[in-house]
Amino acid sequence: MTQEQVVARAEGIGNQVKDSFSGEGSDGVNTIVNVSYEYVDSASTADGDFFIDLVDKVIVNNYDQLSSEDKMSVDLASGKVDNISNTQVNRIQVVVKNTSTRESSLTGAHETGHAGGLGHANKPSENTPAVNQGIQNSEFGSRGNIMKAGAVGRNIVPAQRTEVINTIKKQQ
Numbered sequence: 001m002t003q004e005q006v007v008a009r010a011e012g013i014g015n016q017v018k019d020s021f022s023g024e025g026s027d028g029v030n031t032i033v034n035v036s037y038e039y040v041d042s043a044s045t046a047d048g049d050f051f052i053d054l055v056d057k058v059i060v061n062n063y064d065q066l067s068s069e070d071k072m073s074v075d076l077a078s079g080k081v082d083n084i085s086n087t088q089v090n091r092i093q094v095v096v097k098n099t100s101t102r103e104s105s106l107t108g109a110h111e112t113g114h115a116g117g118l119g120h121a122n123k124p125s126e127n128t129p130a131v132n133q134g135i136q137n138s139e140f141g142s143r144g145n146i147m148k149a150g151a152v153g154r155n156i157v158p159a160q161r162t163e164v165i166n167t168i169k170k171q172q
């Protein structure tokens with residue numbers, strides 16, 4: 001990728017994060033999300049920042065030990081977060097090979113939601129019990145939710161927004 005393309009992809013992700021995660025929470029508090037960037041050639045999450053790696057294919061450390069089914073899901077994944085529910089030191093991988101900027105932007109925002117503690121919107125039992133209490137099944141199943149697995153949506157619901165904010169507050 002050219003540097004211009006890298007910048008476009010990164011800004012696409014940042015803009016989608018701002019767009020999806022800004023807004024009113026279930027507690028009525030309005031939040032405006034800001035994203036700032038620094039571009040580096042290589043990075044370690046040990047440095048205490050939040051990294052987005054633009055990759056051809058998602059990389060997992062234990063790939064060789066995975067079952068063929070799990071290998072296939074890694075091969076098909078459009079993104080991955082290193083740690084679910086870690087808002088402080090984390091790395092997100094976003095596949096940029098054979099994807100549009102719009103697709104990689106939505107993937108980046110989806111993975112950011114995982115970093116903020118959100119599970120998949122179509123699997124309410126997974127990962128996020130606090131959020132589950134505040135969201136109707138119809139909202140979880142909505143095609144518009146960015147936390148749906150294989151996300152096509154753009155939005156989160158107020159309870160998810162409040163959940164992410166509470167996760168950040170707890171970890172700061």
Ligand SMILES: [Zn+2]
Nearest residue numbers: 110114120149
């Ligand atoms: Zn996901």
